[in-house]
Amino acid sequence: xxxxxxxxxxxxxxxxxxxxxxxxxxxxxxxxxxxxxxxxxxxxxxxxxxxxxxxxxxxxxxxxxxxxxxxxxxxxxxxxxxxxxxxxxxxxxxxxxxxxxxxxxxxxxxxxxxxxxxxxxxxxxxxxxxxxxxxxxxxxxxxxxxxxxxxxxxxxxxxxxxxxxxxxxxxxxxxxxxxxxxxxxxxxxxxxxxxxxxxxxxxxxxxxxxxxxxxxxxxxxxxxxxxxxxxxxxxxxxxxxxxxxxxxxxxxxxxxxxxxxxxxxxxxxxxxxx
Amino acid sequence: xxxxxxxxxxxxxxxxxxxxxxxxxxxxxxxxxxxxxxxxxxxxxxxxxxxxxxxxxxxxxxxxxxxxxxxxxxxxxxxxxxxxxxxxxxxxxxxxxxxxxxxxxxxxxxxxxxxxxxxxxxxxxxxxxxxxxxxxxxxxxxxxxxxxxxxxxxxxxxxxxxxxxxxxxxxxxxxxxxxxxxxxxxxxxxxxxxxxxxxxxxxxxxxxxxxxxxxxxxxxxxxxxxxxxxxxxxxxxxxxxxxxxxxxxxxxxxxxxxxxxxxxxxxxxxxxxxxxxxxxxx
Numbered sequence: 001x002x003x004x005x006x007x008x009x010x011x012x013x014x015x016x017x018x019x020x021x022x023x024x025x026x027x028x029x030x031x032x033x034x035x036x037x038x039x040x041x042x043x044x045x046x047x048x049x050x051x052x053x054x055x056x057x058x059x060x061x062x063x064x065x066x067x068x069x070x071x072x073x074x075x076x077x078x079x080x081x082x083x084x085x086x087x088x089x090x091x092x093x094x095x096x097x098x099x100x101x102x103x104x105x106x107x108x109x110x111x112x113x114x115x116x117x118x119x120x121x122x123x124x125x126x127x128x129x130x131x132x133x134x135x136x137x138x139x140x141x142x143x144x145x146x147x148x149x150x151x152x153x154x155x156x157x158x159x160x161x162x163x164x165x166x167x168x169x170x171x172x173x174x175x176x177x178x179x180x181x182x183x184x185x186x187x188x189x190x191x192x193x194x195x196x197x198x199x200x201x202x203x204x205x206x207x208x209x210x211x212x213x214x215x216x217x218x219x220x221x222x223x224x225x226x227x228x229x230x231x232x233x234x235x236x237x238x239x240x241x242x243x244x245x246x247x248x249x250x251x252x253x254x255x256x257x258x259x260x261x262x263x264x265x266x267x268x269x270x271x272x273x274x
Numbered sequence: 275x276x277x278x279x280x281x282x283x284x285x286x287x288x289x290x291x292x293x294x295x296x297x298x299x300x301x302x303x304x305x306x307x308x309x310x311x312x313x314x315x316x317x318x319x320x321x322x323x324x325x326x327x328x329x330x331x332x333x334x335x336x337x338x339x340x341x342x343x344x345x346x347x348x349x350x351x352x353x354x355x356x357x358x359x360x361x362x363x364x365x366x367x368x369x370x371x372x373x374x375x376x377x378x379x380x381x382x383x384x385x386x387x388x389x390x391x392x393x394x395x396x397x398x399x400x401x402x403x404x405x406x407x408x409x410x411x412x413x414x415x416x417x418x419x420x421x422x423x424x425x426x427x428x429x430x431x432x433x434x435x436x437x438x439x440x441x442x443x444x445x446x447x448x449x450x451x452x453x454x455x456x457x458x459x460x461x462x463x464x465x466x467x468x469x470x471x472x473x474x475x476x477x478x479x480x481x482x483x484x485x486x487x488x489x490x491x492x493x494x495x496x497x498x499x500x501x502x503x504x505x506x507x508x509x510x511x512x513x514x515x516x517x518x519x520x521x522x523x524x525x526x527x528x529x530x531x532x533x534x535x536x537x538x539x540x541x542x543x544x545x546x547x548x549x550x551x552x553x554x555x556x
Contacts, residue, residue, distance in 0.1 A: 011358055015365070018355060019372040022436070025387045026375070028398055032390055043396030086282045093279035105280065112287055114545050115295050116493055118514040119538020122521050122530050123294035123301055129308070146290035149283050178275055207380035209496045210514075214522070225382045229500065232386070239390065246386040250379060257378045261371045264378070268437065269444040 026254075033059075033243035040240050052240070059244035067220060068227030069249070072206060075141055075223050079205045080198050082145040083152050087197060088190070090149070091156025092182055096168065106157075113150045117210060125214050135218045143215075144205050152197045155270050159193030160186065193270075199260055200267035206253060224249045298538070301531035308525055320532035330520075330533055333504075333511040336423060337492055340512065343427045344434065344491030349484055351431070352438030357472070359439075360446040370443065374436040385500025388429045392416055416502050419509045426510050430497050434490060438483040445479035446472070481552035485545065492541060513537045 032040060034051040060066060093099070094106055124143065125134075133139025163186065171181040187194070212226040219230065228249055232242060257264060302320055306313035324330055359369045376384070391398055392415040400412040415425040453471045462470065495514040498504065504511040504519070513533065521530035 008362075011362060012365075015355075015358055015362065015369050019369060021432070022372050022375055025391055025432075028391060029387050041396055043401060086286060089279045090283035093276040097276040097279065099276035102276075105284075112291055114542055115291065116489065116538050116541045118493055118495070118517055119534050119541065120291065120294045120298055122517060122527060122534050123298035124290065125308075125521070126297060126301060126306065126527065127290070127294050142286065143290050146286040149287055153283055182279075203378055207378075209381050210518075214518075225380045228382050228386075232500075239393075239396075242386060243390060246383055250383045253378050253380075254375075257375065258371070261374070265370065265374065265440055265444075268374075268440050 026250075029243055030247055033240060033247045035240055037238060037240055055240050055244040056248065059241050059248060062241065063231045063245040063248075064219065064227060065224070065245060065248055068222055068224040069252075071221060071227075072223040072225075074137065075144065076202055076205045078141045079144040079148065080202050082141065083148040083201050084194055084198060086145060087149050087152035088156045088187065088194065089182075090153040091158075091193075092160050092186060094153065095157045095160035096163075096186075106154075109150045109153055121210060121214060124211070128215060134215050135221055136215075137221060140211065140215055140221075140223075143211060144208065147211075148201045148204065151271055152201060155197055156190065156193050158270065159190045163189050192266075195263055196267040196270050199263045200271055202256075203253065203264070298531050298534050301528060302535045304528050304531075306527040308521065308527055313528070316528065320529040321536075323526075323529045324532045324536065327516075327520075327529070327533075329508050329511055330513065330516050332508060333513045333516045334537070336510060337494065337512045339423060340427055340430060340491040340494050341488055343431055344487045345484055348431050348435050348487050348491070349438060349480075351435045352483065352487075353442050353476075353480070355435070356439050356442035356446055357468075359443060370440070373439050376433050377436040377440075379433070381496025382500055384429065384433050384497055389416065389501060392425060417506050419506050422502055422506055422510050426498055426501050429501065430491065430494060433497060434487065437490075438487055441479055441483050442476065445476050449475045478552075481548075485548045485552070488548070489541060489545060492544075 031047060033055055034053070035045075035048040036052055039045055039048060094102065128134050128136075128139055128143070131139070133142070167185055167189075168178075168181055171185050176184070206223075207225060208223070209225045209229075212223050213229070216222045216226055219227070222230065228245060231245060301313065303315055303317065304313040305316045305320075355373060359366055359373075362369075379387075392400075394400065394414040394417070397415075399415065403409060403411050413421045415421050449472060453475070454467060457467045457471050493514055494512050495518070498510055498512050499515055499518075502510045504515050514537075517530050517533045517537070520533060521527045
């Protein structure tokens with residue numbers, strides 16, 4: 001009994017320690033973002049004497065966050081919408097329609113997923129140059145959609161496969177076309193799948209960096225990750241302002257995560273196990 | 275009918291993923307500066323060039339540190355913490371949320387966060403060491419050739435262990451309770467239960483987590499680029515960053531593509547080998 005209690009206490013001690021380890025860097029960033037430059041460089045105080053909220057105003061204007069954040073919103077919403085449409089169409093065909101070459105298509109999706117980014121981003125850049133799609137919102141969204149398709153289609157396939165078998169027949173008797181049945185009957189039933197895909201792909205697109213780095217040099221079109229790096233390397237770095245800019249850029253994600261953490265966790269699991 | 279449903283996906287994947295994959299191979303035999311509309315064939319010269327690029331090969335060696343750290347330490351940490359969280363009754367949701375939080379940050383955020391934590395004078399790590407009388411252990415973590423690579427690898431671990439943790443936790447919750455009850459009846463202790471119930475039941479999850487963390491670690495790019503950009507010297511250079519620099523800084527897209535083919539090919543082989551091994555074990 002005593003041993004059990006001590007063990008439990010030790011277990012909680014370990015978990016709390018790990019939680020502090022996971023949360024502290026964010027807290028420390030927030031503290032730094034509210035200090036004055038001199039406090040920051042002196043490095044003696046733990047907390048700012050007076051929170052410098054004006055750092056956030058400076059970061060917003062000097063860091064052009066009023067341009068980058070809306071850009072990121074646009075890219076995230078359009079890419080996720082595109083992924084949902086394309087991947088659910090494909091996942092539906094793979095789960096519920098018999099056709100020749102089905103095994104080959106499924107295998108191809110898996111094979112495409114194995115192609116690592118380092119193997120293709122140089123050639124992707126060349127392709128985009130040839131197509132005139134560098135510094136292009138459309139080009140960036142298209143390539144993001146394409147990157148999200150394989151895993152999302154496989155996740156959706158899993159959700160569609162679990163639906164009852166006779167749904168299509170019943171709808172066909174009522175005179176519904178295949179596309180109509182898909183949109184009106186099947187898709188609403190696969191809502192948990194759509195949410196899982198939207199949540200993980202939303203995070204992935206918002207945080208995407210490599211392609212944004214390679215494809216944009218026009219400031220006005222950059223998503224926030226790319227824009228932030230621009231800010232870091234362009235100005236003489238004023239640490240507290242950079243920290244404030246980073247905090248602003250991460251705020252949407254943290255809020256989203258706190259509210260949707262259940263869906264995030266489910267999304268990760270369904271994505272990896274499939 | 276099915277083909278109509280598949281068409282958009284196949285079209286997009288063909289244009290933006292498959293064509294570039296093939297093109298990377300073609301480009302590795304060509305010369306291209308990133309702008310011109312022509313890219314003449316140059317035979318094997320990109321490959322001979324890469325063969326003699328010592329920075330590329332030391333980047334391959336460096337990334338193995340990330341791979342091993344992710345594979346061994348990351349996996350152990352993820353599994354250990356998942357077992358711990360799975361055993362407590364209260365606060366499960368809180369710990370799960372907290373442990374995965376770093377996973378939703380971007381590499382840029384991670385980079386900003388840790389160049390501040392690890393800063394030489396004002397950084398909290400050195401201040402804490404100084405505060406407890408261990409100033410001898412203070413370092414300029416990211417710029418000292420001796421500490422830069424371990425420091426970046428540690429940040430990488432901190433950033434990524436939550437992913438495996440989530441998957442292990444989900445896996446643990448799927449282990450049938452009856453198995454533990456049966457083990458209890460047989461008088462099995464904690465270790466025996468882990469060894470004969472938990473471990474075998476988790477094996478498929480372990481296989482997928484270790485593959486994904488290994489591949490993720492070997493492809494590390496942004497974390498390194500933002501924290502050290504490969505420096506000091508080339509002490510933290512990793513292949514993807516080297517490929518990027520070869521193309522976009524040195525304007526040698528052909529040899530960058532050759533590196534892509536060598537490194538990407540190795541990754542694909544590794545993934546297939548791992549899948550084959552874990553399938554055979556079952």
